[in-house]
Amino acid sequence: xxxxxxxxxxxxxxxxxxxxxxxxxxxxxxxxxxxxxxxxxxxxxxxxxxxxxxxxxxxxxxxxxxxxxxxxxxxxxxxxxxxxxxxxxxxxxxxxxxxxxxxxxxxxxxxxxxxxxxxxxxxxxxxxxxxxxxxxxxxxxxxxxxxxxxxxxxxxxxxxxxxxxxxxxxxxxxxxxxxxxxxxxxxxxxxxxxxxxxxxxxxxxxxxxxxxxxxxxxxxxxxxxxxxxxxxxxxxxxxxxxxxxxxxxxxxxxxxxxxxxxxxxxxxxxxxxxxxxxxxxxxxxxxxxxxxxxxxxxxxxxxxxxxxxxxxxxxxxxxxxxxxxxxx
Amino acid sequence: xxxxxxxxxxxxxxxxxxxxxxxxxxxxxxxxxxxxxxxxxxxxxxxxxxxxxxxxxxxxxxxxxxxxxxxxxxxxxxxxxxxxxxxxxxxxxxxxxxxxxxxxxxxxxxxxxxxxxxxxxxxxxxxxxxxxxxxxxxxxxxxxxxxxxxxxxxxxxxxxxxxxxxxxxxxxxxxxxxxxxxxxxxxxxxxxxxxxxxxxxxxxxxxxxxxxxxxxxxxxxxxxxxxxxxxxxxxxxxxxxxxxxxxxxxxxxxxxxxxxxxxxxxxxxxxxxxxxxxxxxxxxxxxxxxxxxxxxxxxxxxxxxxxxxxxxxxxxxxxxxxxxxxxx
DNA sequence: CTGTTAGCGCCTTCAA
DNA sequence: TTGAAGGCGCTAACAG
Numbered sequence: 001x002x003x004x005x006x007x008x009x010x011x012x013x014x015x016x017x018x019x020x021x022x023x024x025x026x027x028x029x030x031x032x033x034x035x036x037x038x039x040x041x042x043x044x045x046x047x048x049x050x051x052x053x054x055x056x057x058x059x060x061x062x063x064x065x066x067x068x069x070x071x072x073x074x075x076x077x078x079x080x081x082x083x084x085x086x087x088x089x090x091x092x093x094x095x096x097x098x099x100x101x102x103x104x105x106x107x108x109x110x111x112x113x114x115x116x117x118x119x120x121x122x123x124x125x126x127x128x129x130x131x132x133x134x135x136x137x138x139x140x141x142x143x144x145x146x147x148x149x150x151x152x153x154x155x156x157x158x159x160x161x162x163x164x165x166x167x168x169x170x171x172x173x174x175x176x177x178x179x180x181x182x183x184x185x186x187x188x189x190x191x192x193x194x195x196x197x198x199x200x201x202x203x204x205x206x207x208x209x210x211x212x213x214x215x216x217x218x219x220x221x222x223x224x225x226x227x228x229x230x231x232x233x234x235x236x237x238x239x240x241x242x243x244x245x246x247x248x249x250x251x252x253x254x255x256x257x258x259x260x261x262x263x264x265x266x267x268x269x270x271x272x273x274x275x276x277x278x279x280x281x282x283x284x285x286x287x288x289x290x291x292x293x294x295x296x297x298x299x300x301x302x303x304x305x306x307x308x309x310x311x312x313x314x315x316x317x318x319x320x321x322x323x324x325x326x327x328x
Numbered sequence: 329x330x331x332x333x334x335x336x337x338x339x340x341x342x343x344x345x346x347x348x349x350x351x352x353x354x355x356x357x358x359x360x361x362x363x364x365x366x367x368x369x370x371x372x373x374x375x376x377x378x379x380x381x382x383x384x385x386x387x388x389x390x391x392x393x394x395x396x397x398x399x400x401x402x403x404x405x406x407x408x409x410x411x412x413x414x415x416x417x418x419x420x421x422x423x424x425x426x427x428x429x430x431x432x433x434x435x436x437x438x439x440x441x442x443x444x445x446x447x448x449x450x451x452x453x454x455x456x457x458x459x460x461x462x463x464x465x466x467x468x469x470x471x472x473x474x475x476x477x478x479x480x481x482x483x484x485x486x487x488x489x490x491x492x493x494x495x496x497x498x499x500x501x502x503x504x505x506x507x508x509x510x511x512x513x514x515x516x517x518x519x520x521x522x523x524x525x526x527x528x529x530x531x532x533x534x535x536x537x538x539x540x541x542x543x544x545x546x547x548x549x550x551x552x553x554x555x556x557x558x559x560x561x562x563x564x565x566x567x568x569x570x571x572x573x574x575x576x577x578x579x580x581x582x583x584x585x586x587x588x589x590x591x592x593x594x595x596x597x598x599x600x601x602x603x604x605x606x607x608x609x610x611x612x613x614x615x616x617x618x619x620x621x622x623x624x625x626x627x628x629x630x631x632x633x634x635x636x637x638x639x640x641x642x643x644x645x646x647x648x649x650x651x652x653x654x655x656x
Numbered sequence: 657c658t659g660t661t662a663g664c665g666c667c668t669t670c671a672a
Numbered sequence: 673t674t675g676a677a678g679g680c681g682c683t684a685a686c687a688g
Contacts, residue, residue, distance in 0.1 A: 002467060004681060015659050020683065028657060050442045051383045052681035056664050060379070062443075069408055076398040083425050092439060095423040097411050111420060114378045115390075139330060250608045257610070277605040280578045282585070332665060343675050348667065356673060380665035384680050660687070665680105672675075 003044045011044075012037050023048070054116065063303060064094045064112035066105060066122040072247060073275045074292050075123070078145070081296030082121065089304050091118070100125045100192065106134070113138055119303040124149055127193035141306040143299050147195035154306070156299045156316045158290045160196055163320045164203030165210075167242060167270060167288055170322050172211050176240040176268060179208075179216040180231045182252070183244035187220040200244050200272070224248060225255045232267055239267055240328060246271035246278060249285055253327070268328040283326040290320040331372040339372075340365050351376070382444065391631060392422045392440035394433060394450040400575060401603045402620050403451070406473070409624030410449065417632050419446070428453045428520065434462070441466055447631040452477055455521035469634040471627050475523035482634070484627045484644045486618045488524055491648045492531030493538075495570060495598060495616055498650050500539050504568040504596060507536075507544040508559045510580070511572035515548040528572050528600070552576060553583045560595055567595055568656060574599035574606060577613055581655070596656040611654040618648040 009019045014033060021029045022037035023046075040046075054060040063086055070076045079095060086093050094112060098105040105125050112120055120138070123146030124131070132150035135142045143154045171179060181204050185197040201218070208216050217235070221227040228241060243249040249271030256263055263269050263283055271278065274289035295318050302312045333347045340347070342361060349357045350365035351374075368374075382388040391414055398404045407423060414421050422440060426433040433453050440448055448466070451474030452459070460478040463470045471482045499507060509532050513525040529546070536544050545563070549555040556569060571577040577599030584591055591597050591611055599606065602617035623646050630640045 006681075016682075017660075017684085018658055021658085024683090030657060033657085047438070047442050049383075049444075049681050051379050051388070051444055052664090053683080054664095055377075055379045055383055055666095055681085056683050058664080070398060070404040071408070073401070073404075076401075076404045079423070080398055080425060083423070084427075087424070092422055092424060092443065094420055095407070095411070096415070096420060097408060099412075110375070114375050115420065116377075116379055254608055277608060280582055280605060280609050282610050334665075344666075345668085345676080346674060349674085352667090358673060361673085377665050380680090381667080382680095383665080383682095384667050386680080658688085660685100662685085663683090667680090668678090670675105670677085672673105 064117040064120045077292045078296035081293040082300045085297045085300035119307045143303045147193040158320045160199035161203040164200040165207040168207035171240045178239040180241045181218045241269045246273045246275045286325040286328040392445040392448045405620045406624035409621040410628045413625045413628035447635045471631045475521040486648045488527035489531040492528040493535040496535035499568045506567040508569045509546045569597045574601045574603045614653040614656040617651045
């Protein structure tokens with residue numbers, strides 16, 4: 001069924017070496033024999049055996065992507081553009097999901113390396129020097145996004161710290177003097193890689209330090225909805241609820257609706273990520289927008305350039321912008 | 329860097345054959361030598377070379393999944409459960425996206441086969457006997473979902489026809505006597521595989537035939553939102569807008585809101601898929617729910633069982649249920 | 657210009 | 673119980 005270069009060689013009465021030269025259009029071959037070989041190959045529907053090829057070349061033209069999951073629309077979108085860029089450059093991609101399980105993530109890294117992927121792109125849940133050296137020692141280049149691991153492992157993302165600081169200033173400029181900041185992942189500090197939540201938190205602190213008279217409460221409860229409601233009750237004046245991700249903001253708006261808490265009448269709400277669901281909810285949610293597609297595309301591009309021997313920057317930021325909407 | 333079985337053999341003063349026996353825990357080896365070999369292998373962090381192994385065994389423990397894209401949350405979810413089931417069974421998965429491009433889909437099928445995937449799961453955009461025989465001739469088993477290709481290629485999905493018929497009856501039971509059915513993909517009939525939209529359309533026809541006094545208009549425009557608005561204006565009495573997918577329903581509700589058309593006051597709206605965005609919109613949308621996770625899991629399970637030599641059913645249906653909500 | 661040879665790393669059969 | 677040899681399919685260096 002599967003036709004090999006050996007068979008073509010036999011049919012054409014030449015050796016594998018010659019067939020190889022013809023197939024790869026390499027010099028040192030009679031035009032006539034080459035044409036004949038190519039013709040036979042085409043007729044027989046010859047397709048090179050990728051594994052054999054990879055085995056000898058040491059390259060598989062394969063990338064591995066490791067994500068938590070693809071529930072959050074952001075990551076689905078990111079994968080989409082990553083995959084498209086990889087395809088353009090001749091690579092096919094494994095997509096594996098760690099489900100935020102540190103053990104599983106490591107198993108997958110090893111599994112991908114065993115399969116000789118040429119490179120790995122990951123949103124890591126592990127962190128620390130041990131993990132960093134695991135990645136550094138890997139036989140394939142790694143790029144990260146979402147969470148950073150160390151300064152030398154390339155990272156493609158947005159400037160979270162700056163983005164949240166701007167959001168806080170924006171909220172302040174709209175007249176709010178109290179803020180409820182929602183970031184449940186922060187409670188996992190020291191247990192998981194929460195690079196992004198931490199950066200965003202720092203942005204909050206930056207802005208609060210700068211704006212003297214803004215009072216901020218930070219909610220990190222797993223069960224953040226009731227916690228926000230309590231915080232709201234304890235707040236004097238009208239607060240803005242700033243969420244480190246749109247998915248939290250959506251939950252909060254839903255709860256507020258059920259409790260007849262008007263948005264933005266009694267509380268402002270702002271999210272982060274600008275996921276498409278926001279278009280359909282009422283009131284439209286203020287958020288932070290950035291080009292996720294570009295992050296995915298860049299991650300693939302940089303990873304492949306690195307694989308192909310180029311030097312790539314350790315840090316690449318994609319621009320973001322504050323999106324004001326009626327929820328504030 | 330990468331330690332091979334040959335090196336272990338040298339260190340232990342035995343041959344590759346013996347190392348192999350030890351590593352695979354096969355009989356015909358002295359317990360002492362085996363232990364020594366295993367110890368050395370462990371110390372050196374030996375990991376078998378997957379490609380070499382695959383080359384000789386003819387199996388790669390790899391699956392390929394081909395989706396249109398992962399924009400629709402349904403497919404992201406489906407992939408998630410597919411991947412989890414594959415992992416449990418020791419497989420790693422390539423995820424490639426066809427973007428509904430027929431050419432690209434075929435290229436990807438070939439590319440995956442070149443890479444010797446053990447099986448392929450696909451939501452096909454191609455159709456017809458030629459495509460069916462391409463899949464049938466493939467060196468790896470194929471399962472389909474979303475759109476069917478032919479009776480002999482296993483298909484895992486829901487009973488779309490029945491589900492829409494039930495939806496129509498449900499709408500009728502709620503008192504509606506006119507219906508606007510929205511299914512833009514139907515306009516691609518003959519140009520793309522629109523198995524699912526067609527089945528759903530048949531379900532509509534079934535139910536309309538059965539319920540004599542229900543008037544239905546079918547909207548297939550690419551730009552379906554204004555078309556629905558026009559249809560609404562031309563309708564006497566209060567119609568229900570039944571959408572073949574939640575994503576259409578969301579757009580319509582948004583437009584209705586802007587035009588101050590009350591839902592369900594002036595028109596009912598019902599979707600299909602029960603995507604999570606529905607939880608956040610107002611009014612909550614009636615829809616058809618089914619267990620997408622189970623479809624993904626089953627597709628992986630069946631594909632792998634097929635790969636491992638078992639006979640699997642040509643058609644597997646997952647149950648669905650009508651979800652009534654305030655939009656009707 | 658073309659054939660020969662030697663591997664890539666692993667597995668499997670057949671001898672010893 | 674172990675070694676030796678051949679091969680999976682392809683590539684590459686060296687002869688001829």
